[in-house]
Amino acid sequence: MPRGFRKLAPLIAQAAEDKKGEDILLFDVHKQSSLTDYLLLVSVLSPAHLHAVEDEISKIMDSAGVEVLHRDGSDSDLWLVLDYGGVMVHLMHPDAREFYAIEKLYHDAPRKQWQAEPASPPRARSRSR
DSSP, X not given: OGGGHHHHHHHHHHHHHHTTXXXXXXXXXXXXXXXXXXXXXXXXXXXXXXXXHHHHXXXXXXXXXXXXXXXXXXXXXXXXXXXXXXXXXXXXXXXXXXXXXXXXXXXTSOBOOOSOOOOOOOOOOOOOO
16 A cells, blocks of 8 residues: 555554544545545544644654645544545544444444554463472
């Protein structure tokens, strides 16, 4: 996929979690959408929270040399869309997210694992005598 969005999408999902974004879902929508390859949905609890998550995502994308192509929702405290071409990010207040139910539009799209697999606890060694 162009510009490494396969690797960038999980990184920006992690960035959203690092800023306490909630109910984070990452969908691989390249078969369902002609606009983007990945769709990231993040719930944010306040306008300040929305901007903190946006800033963190922007840092990741800037460091990767990827500029936002379109930013929509600047006048809204409930919803912001960041279009990076290969990944589209929706930062939404839970009320807006429930009302618009975007994840239902992509219910058949595969969810992409973005969190590191939890480490297994070390197995105890059996001692033979």
